[in-house]
Every structure is written in structure tokens, then in C-alpha cells.
Amino acid sequence: MRELTSWLSGTSDPDRFPYAAVLERFHRVGKHFVEKDLLALLDETRARLTPTGADSTTGRGSGTRLLADFLDVTLDKWDGRYDYRTYLALRLLGLPDWPDDTPPGQDSRPPWEGETPGWTVDPAGARRGRDRLLVGLVADALAFELTASAHATDLLPEQRPAPELVLKRCRLGIRAVSPALARLGLTEPPADREPLAAAAALHARAAPVHGTAQELALRLSMLPVYVSHDEYLFIRVLQAYECLFAGLVDELRATIAALSAGHARAAADRLSYARDQLTTASPLFSLLATMQPESFRTFRQYTEGASAIQSRSYKLMESLCRSPEATRLDSAAYRSVPEVRDRVRAGRPSVDDAYRAAAREGRLDGPDRDLVQRRMREFAEAVLQWRRTHHRLATRMLGPRPGTGYTEGTPYLAATRSIPVFTAVPDGPRPSPTDPTGGSPE
């Protein structure tokens, strides 16, 4: 590959790395089928990366860091450590792929965020950053649909969707991001607008500006394993949900902090915001339900080993609500995220714990207690709804096949979908002690 060999034989300046040429080679065949000689050159590139031009915060210049992150996701199969996080290129998007949101030696501020999310700081900047990323991901997915339907790209050419499916995708994608658009102060495309025109307008308004760090991150984070058109949608929807889960983690941590400090209303507001996030994003599932099952079955042959069971943000979210039972902690659910399991074992506090402590110590009485309880129940219902919809979607796409995370597939999801989100609120159902997943069968 000429561009890469000449880069390697020159100054090897990370800021001049031939990203476009490398991406083009990956996209032509899919990550699973990239030629070994290209991967060997990328491996050589990685070996050459030195912390020159280091900045004081990270020990690495931003160009070097970006290149290191890109090599981390492009060489995952070559190294034999391909998984959900590298498949979705979470680190390139600034989404947490470390339990504390900050990979060792890295700046904790992703390119999308105005400020680092904290326990008690004003959440506006972090929320705006997540909204921008969510909108950017969906706008990009729809832009790909439009470009392909106009025959203006040969990217992922197999199993193109019919025009009516493209229309439906545009309608659902716009619905999924409308609340975030409104929060960002970007006017929503009028509801009566023709979906293709609305999707084009969304992209023009919300996509990151060409040449910016955000735009490059978005481009580099699309590394399908094969050349099926629908894998683009699959990746972007998963990334959008990861963005959402990361936001829920922030809200739950702040809820715990607020309850511990005796600020019941602040805790209730955080739970309420989290619930709205999860419920208003539900058209994302409808959007993914337009995926053609035969396309999914084609490309998933090459995603073996990458499963959302490895999502740290989802398990952090779950365990910040309450500590999972020992049976679930010892099951594939948490064995797939050992760092999160360690946190739970170390006794990290949960909303359940903070609620109980506040009630016990007299910091949560009367109307405040009712309000927090109500918000906990509403958030729990949103999570349970998410699990039920996920199970239905998985049943439709997967049928009786096993999962890529090495579970038996939908029976795992059926067994786990009714695990109580909280146990401290009075009417929360109790998990069955005999169920190996910690959940009660429906």
C-alpha cells in the first residue's frame, strides 16, 4: 500500500498519517478480510509510535494519541483481541471503554464534550456533548442511506435496502434524535417534511464540520467487518446506545452523590432526566428493526466474539442502580466485564444503597421520599421496557441462534429481562435466589 509505505519511509508524522487511504482498504473488503500485508504495515506503524511531541496532560501528542487509538481498533483482529469495544471504536468516539471513563494516561475529555462529567458539577456541558454525539451518529447513518440510495457511493454494496425501507429509516432516525435536537436548540425538521429531505436537512445542520476532530473521529469509527450495507446502521445504532448508556451512568452517579448529600430533589431530577433519555431514544430500536435479517445473519458471521454483553457502560448502569446478586456477578453477564465486576466486589455504592442510607439516617422523609421513590420506579420501568424491546428485536433478528457473546442467545435475554432494577423501592419485584442469572423467570 503505497501511501502507507511512503509515510513509513518518510517523517512518519502522526498528523499526516494516510487515514483516508487505510480506511478505503478496510472498507473495500471489511475488517475481517483486510490483507495481511496491510495489517503488518499497521503493526509496524504501531511499533514506531513514540511519545514524542508529548503534551503535559497525556504524555502523548493528540495526533499520536489519535493514531494509537485508530491502530488499536484496526489491529484488534490481527492481535486476537477483537471485541465489542474495538468493533464500535468506542475510544475513538470519546466514549468510555474504561470503567472510570479515563483510559490510563489519557485526557478524560473526549472531543464531543464541553466539560468532564463529574459527580456534582453542573451537568449541562456533558449532556450537550452527548446530545451532539448522538445526533451526529444518527445523522451520519441517515446520510449513508441517502448517498447509497442516490447510487453515489460504492461503500458496503451488498444487500442495499429498497427505497421504502430507506424512507422508513429516515423517518425513524429523525424521530430518535428530535428531543436531543430540541435540547441543543437546533430546530427540528418539520414533522410533515418528506423524510428524505428532512434527513438531508438534519445532516446539513447537525453533522460535525469537515476537517474537525469530531468529523475525523466519526469517520474513523466506522469499521464494518464485512461489506453488507446494513452493518453501517447496526454500528451507528449500537454506538448511539453506548452514548446513551454513558450518559445514564453520569446521571446515576450524580443521583448517588445527591442522595448522600441529602439533596432529594436533585436526585429526583437526575433520575427523571435519565428516564427521559432512555424512553425518548426508543425509536432507535425501531430504526434497527428495519435491518434486513438476512444481512444481519451474513455480517454477524464475522462479529463472533464481539457482543454487547461486554458493554461496560450498560453493566455500570445496571450495577449503579443496585449491586447484582452473586449468581449474576458470577455469570457471563459480569464475567464479560471484569473491571465492572471488580468495582462491584469492592463495594462501590449504588442508588439502592444511597436511598436506603438516606432513609435510615433521616435525610429522606415525607414528600421528598415519595418523590425519589416515584422517580426510581419510573426509571426502573424505562429500563425494563428497554430490555423487553431488546429481547423482541433479538428474537426477530436472531431466531434460535446463539449470541456472539457465547450465551445461548435469546433464552439468556428472556431470563434476564425481568431482573429488578432496584430493590429498595417498595413494590420492586424480588429476584429468585434459584435463578442462575439472578433474574426471575417471566
Ligand code: HEM
Ligand atoms: C440485531 C439486534 C440485536 C441482537 C440480535 C442482539 C442480541 C443479543 C444477544 C443474543 C445478547 C446476549 C449476549 C450474547 O450472547 O451475545 C445480547 C446482549 C446484550 N445486548 Fe443485544 N442484540 C441486538 C441489539 C442490541 C442493541 C442495539 C443494543 C444497544 C447497545 C444491545 C445491547 C445489549 C446489551 C447491553 C446486552 C447485555 C445484556 C445483559 O448482559 O444483561 N443489543 N444481545
